[in-house]
Amino acid sequence: MKYRKVLQNLFLIRKTEELISKEYHKNIFRCPVHLSIGQEAISAAINFVFNSKDLAVSSHRAHAHYIGKGGNIKNMFAEILGLKGCSGGIGGSMHLTDKSVGFISSSAIVGNSIPVGVGLSLSQKMENKKNLTLIFFGDGATEQGVFFESVNFSALKNLPTLFICEDNKYSVYSSLSVRQPENRDILKVVKKMGIEAIEADGNNIFQVIKTYQKAKKYIFSKKKPFFIKFNTYRYVEHCGPYDDDNLNYRPKKEIKRWKRKCPISFFSNYLVKKNIMKNKQIVALEKEIENYIHNLYKNSKNYPRPNFSTTKKLIYNEKSR
Amino acid sequence: MKNPVKFKTAINLALQRALKKDKDILLMGLGVGDPKNIFETTTGLQEKFGKKRVFDVPCSENALTGICVGYGLKKKAILTHQRFDFMLLSFDQIINNAAKIHFMYGGNLQSNITIRAIVGKGWGQGPTHSQNFQAMLGSVPGLKVYFPFNSNDIFNILYHSIFDPNPVIIIEHRWLYELESKIKFQKKIKSVEKVSSGNKGTIVCIGNTVLDAYILKKIFSQKKIKFDIIKILSINPLKVDMIAKSVKKTKNLILLEPTHKSMSVSSEILARVHTSGVLFRSKIISNEEMSVPTSFYLSDKVYPQIKKTVKIICNFLSINSKFDTSKYSYKLHDIPNKNFRGPF
């Protein structure tokens, strides 16, 4: 395993999100942001199992998936700054794209991108190549009808779809208890619909990688879709850069327990304990990535502002075929 | 009770009054009862009326609308969406069920459902958090659609809608929530209201553009220019008699459209006044014909800014356009005022 590379990926996401969080009060990121601090491992593992021909779609909380898939971070910063970034400044934080690495799209409407991902995997099946589509969504999205309709279709047509639910237990401020019956087990539900499903610790990157490998093998050997539920937790507010634990919608004990399970400290501790890296080296790498991200951010500020009349020309695709 | 009250408080008061009057009314929606309580409109209601009647829901807009339609066949339900955009998931239930249930079953059924849909603006709400398809809803027979402007409008519209045996959609604009005005219980909802008088022209406004109309009134008063200002409250059904009557006098019709021009409520009003036989000139002031981009550097050009609006009107009326608009133009077009910190 490329330990240093794994740690690097984790830091890339954490440092990007922290930078947005730290800079947000300056009111230069003038759009809603949904940060993935605490949920990084699920995205940091992507590129150790999947390649750029494998496609991905995501939800409103998409920064981590975009970066994990190898998306251009400068273009993303520019997009959130309202400059001519990855979506021309039109989409903002919730509508990211980087086709060059297979990160197709993310959507601000809960559940909206799930069938789109299934459609992408349908196209992959038609091409008969060994590629699949990763669909990232939250626990809340599994309450939408379109989720079940998409699972049903993917199972019916035996598509190379990998459904990835990041179960962070909350939809905005709403806990699972007000949204789902107590013993609803999404794994059992999708299994009964004909899709193999497993659950894993989303804060343990070893487990994440192993689960992805298992899923990939299954999808290509059995020619069927696969469903993963990663248990994880978000560390800052649902939308925005700050901690909102003062609102008391999440039990203090629960927050504490999950903060002890930080995916980055978990992995760093492992590296130190196993003598793979020294603490000093880890701190140095963290600093190095932090500087790297800071530079990308600085450069992204030089992107041009989007031009209104060229933006307006994008409403229809006027290119002749 | 303190009166005037804020728009958001008026919502809360109307809901309280209704929930108190009929013990079978349910109030639900994503975020009802959470710490922010739909921008403070449902604050305290769960404590007062219990979790059985006032509750948060799963992310299932379409099913929940149908569930409310079903409940509304027997009793009364209120459903809230923090964005109009989220309500789009439920257009099947709204249009194929709620709107035609009374008609389609020969007048034997009715569903008593009230849906609140909040329109977002500013801070990069972008293409999927700032939409208002009021005209689309306006085209659905059997549906009632209101777009209140001030506290008194929303208080009365919401209260009476809850008891209306027809399905009602109430469009609320997020930027009106902090505005204060006096509320007074009315026996009936007004569907259109003249809020100012003048001869220079007729300004028609809806929802958030009523605010613009009031600003225009102040700006034009600098040269003692006065307009008839007519506030549309009901989009469906839409009544234009009052507008036609005013235009007959002023001969100039200016429509402040809250969305874009194509297939809009304003173009509908224009057509209807025209066919009523009155001769007049007209101008629609609206958003650009496009979804609203997220970028701060683009969104200012999509929404009509007040300075430009004044210029357009002066041009239209062939009058000198020297007016002081500085007091009403913020450098930051994406926030309602400089003290506003969200949530949006």
Ligand SMILES: Cc1ncc(C[n+]2csc(CCOP(=O)(O)OP(=O)(O)O)c2C)c(N)n1
């Ligand atoms: C159809 C729709 N309903 C409601 C919302 C408002 N909303 C935005 S994110 C979100 C929470 C979704 O929770 P989950 O799927 O668990 O994702 P998480 O935010 O936890 O990552 C909600 C309700 C929306 N964007 N779209």
Ligand SMILES: [Mg+2]
């Ligand atoms: Mg969640």
